[in-house]
Amino acid sequence: MFVYLDNSSTTKPYPSVVRAVTRAMEADFGNPSSLHRMGLEAEQLIKEARSILARSLGASPKEIFFTSGGTESDNTALFGVWESRKRQGKRILTGSVEHPAVLRACEKLEKMGAEVIYLPVTTQGILDMEAFQEALNEDTILVSLMHVNNETGAVMPIGEVMRILKQRRIPAVFHTDAVQSYGKLDLDVRSCPVDMISLSGHKIHGPKGIGALYVRDGLVSQPFLYGGGQESGFRSGTENVPGIAGFAQAVREQWSEPETRIARITQVKDYLLKQLTETITDLSFHTPADSAPSVLNIGFVGCKGEVLLHMLEQSDIFVSTGSACSSKKSGSHVLAAMGLSKSQIEGAIRFSFSEDNDINQMDYVVEVIRKAVTSQRRLRKAFAKE
Ligand SMILES: Cc1ncc(COP(=O)(O)O)c(C=O)c1O
Structure with a gap:
């Protein structure tokens, strides 16, 4: 059985997305800036896509700018706000569990003169609101906080953060990295005006x-x-028309029956959690109860997550030890910020779900993990005795 449980790293494109990309490459290959018909057709594709994305956020099409991905969007937001506001203040607030696309950009901004405060999180991995209140001051020009954490699925209180900004009349720009929440949690700029x-x-x-x-x-x-x-002068470079067409098609699909899709993912995740809890001892739970439906992070105490990952891979089960971007480096900055011990961090596995997963797959996964964990713990014990 093939079980892909690494959907926070990347997802399998919908067949309709592949078709939309192919069509844009085969038929609509004109440069959207060209004045002839081929150009206009490509431009029309982009226009439609922009409207689809705008509708998904309750926004207006002119508020959507296409980029090369989450990393570029984060960098554009952070460096763009810094450049336009650095004379009004120097303080930037962000979370200690943000994605490297935000953290590394913030480190660069520090070198450029910004005063960045990396806010702590609770043991549940959720923003520490007291620390936020304390760090927020008149000098703050930007607050950048992710909506959902990519390693744990923890949902950050962005509504509460916005309420406080308004209440204290701090005119800081509020940016949220919604890469992991888009399509999974509601985010409408009319009710949540980030x-x-x-x-x-x-x-x-x-x-x-x-x-x-x-x-x-x-x-x-x-x-x-x-x-x-x-992109109205905001993002130069010939537009990635096939990518834009495919992105819009994915949004169409995700917004067609969102409740059914989310209910299915939630059911699969809850089932896996229950089965693992009943079958395997010494687990540590790194995903809070009211998390996003897509992520479950669990530590198998006494095991090495990376060894488990490769053992599961041999049975065609694909998981992750953390985020794909940090998995090649040592440890997880997210789990460390939550105050977890070295052995809890070492034994962590992130399962991340999509609508392609089902209960049958989870039964198979639990059985394979049970065997892998038992054999790893036995081996470790034997070595420890020697
Ligand atoms: C929270 C978060 N932000 C940003 C990114 C980067 O997005 P991209 O891979 O499109 O550059 C990721 C990817 O893992 C992510 O999980």
Whole structure:
């Protein structure tokens, strides 16, 4: 049985996405900036896609800018706001469990003169609101907090953060990296008026190398890329028309029956959690109860996550030890920020789900993991005795 449980790293494109990408490459290959019919047709594809993304966020099409992915969207938001506001203040607030696309950009901003505060999280991996209240001051120009954490599925209280910004009348820009929540949790800018939102195509069964940044109408932010003036001058470079067409098709699919899809994912995740809890001892749970439906992070105490990952791979089960971007480095900065011990972090596995998963697959997964964990723990005990 083939079981793909690494959907927070990337998802399998929907067949309709593959068709949309192929069509855009075979038929609509004109440059959207060309004045002839071929150009206009490609431009029309982009226009439609922009409307589809805008509708999914309750936004206006002119507030959507296509980028090369979540990483570029995050960098554009952070560097763009810094460039346009650095004379008004130097403070930037972000979370210690953010994706490297935000953390590494913040480190660069520190070198450029910003005062970045990396806010702590609770043992549940959720933003520490007291620390946020304390760090927020008149000098704050930007708050960048992810909506859902990619390693644990923890949902950050972005509504509460916005309420506090308003209550304390701090005119900081509020950016959220919604790469892991898009299509899974509601995010509508009419009810939750954030200023900037980062999105990525390949996390919602769309193509890789395509993303978008929502920028609230009227917000002044500098471009990150300069050149031919595409995307209303905010993001130069010939548009990735096949990627954009595929991204929009993925959004169409995700928004067609969202409740059914989410209910299915939630059921599979809850089932796996229950079965693992009943079958295997000494687990540590790193995903809070009211998390996003897509992620379950569990530590198998006395095991090495990486060894487990490869044992599961031999049975065609694909999981992750953390985020794909940090998995090649040592440890998880997210689990460390939650105060977990070295052995809990070492034994962590992230299961991340999509609608392609079902209960039968989970029965198979539990059986394979049970055997893998038992054999690893036995081996470790034997070595420890020697
Ligand atoms: C929370 C988060 N932000 C940003 C990114 C980067 O997105 P992309 O791979 O599209 O550059 C990821 C990818 O794992 C992510 O999980």
